[in-house]
Amino acid sequence: MLLLIAAAFFDVAWAANVLAPNISACNEPIGLPYAEKNYRCCAPVPSYVPRLFRPVAPSVGDNIRVRRTSHSADEKYASDLARAYSLMKELPPEDPRSFVQQANIHCAYCNSVYSQMNSSERFQAHHSWLFFPFHRWYLYFHERILANLLGDDTFSLTFWNYDHPNSTNIPWLYSAALSPYPDLCTAIRDASIDHPNSTAALDYGSDTGARPRDIQLSENENAIEGHGYLLCGSE
Ligand SMILES: *[C@@H]1O[C@H](CO)[C@@H](O)[C@H](O)[C@H]1NC(C)=O
Ligand SMILES: *[C@@H]1O[C@H](CO)[C@@H](O)[C@H](O)[C@H]1NC(C)=O
Ligand SMILES: *[C@@H]1O[C@H](CO)[C@@H](O)[C@H](O)[C@H]1NC(C)=O
Ligand SMILES: *[C@@H]1O[C@H](CO)[C@@H](O)[C@H](O)[C@H]1NC(C)=O
Secondary structure (H helix, E strand, C coil): CHHHHHHHCCCCCCCCCCCCEEEEEECCCCCCCCCCCCCCCCCCCCCCCCCCCCCCCCCCCCCCCCCCEHHHCCHHHHHHHHHHHHHHHHCCCCCCCCHHHHHHHHHHHHCCCEEECCCCCECCCCCCCCHHHHHHHHHHHHHHHHHHHHCCCCCCCCECCCCCHHHCCCCHHHCCCCCCCHHHCCCCCCHHHHCCCCCCCCCECECCCCCCHHHHHHHHHHHHCCCHHHHHCCC
């Protein structure tokens, strides 16, 4: 999530209007992550009129879900999360809750798959005001699916409090170097980034060759404030 936010600063289409996606106009994805083979990730056209979703306000007595920081996650939490992803990966690929379909959703809305309505421009949920609403609903349902697979309605995702000095590296449960759970980490990630003592480069996407920690932290602050683009932008 964080890397996506940071990446979004670097090729912002300033003030571009974004029209709704035309889900009947499905194209090949553009700009899939490094090393990923191109594939068609369009969702099946629904046989029903999509319903407007509104979160239900909590009532007294409801279970409160607490989102903890990733760095403070304990072994119990990490093993539950790993089990949830393992269950998600065991679902048949065509199941809308499956890991494959969860990945397809990000591909479809974030890799320029759909055309915009009445336009040949592609729809992309990054680089505009849509970034936060899209990822909020995506993560909302993703979290609910994980909770449902675990049979634990109180289950929640953690968040990366990357601006705390103790939390500037990849959270341990997602680090291939530290996590005992292959379902939570990827061996594809550059080992120098995954390293437990590496300061994550929040200005990801610009020239982020290895920097001394104090300089990287200062660049991270710039990126968090949205100034990263102005300092390092390539436009
Ligand atoms: C697309 O264009 C048609 C014809 O001009 C118009 O009726 C329709 O409202 C437009 N749809 C969108 C989503 O802009
Ligand atoms: C949506 O895409 C389909 C298929 O390309 C096309 O026929 C239709 O005119 C498009 N609708 C709009 C509103 O752009
Ligand atoms: C940050 O790390 C220091 C040194 O290990 C520790 O004393 C402190 O409690 C940590 N703070 C947080 C908020 O994790
Ligand atoms: C991380 O850095 C600390 C302090 O320099 C060091 O003690 C520790 O061994 C390092 N951990 C790894 C896995 O490199």
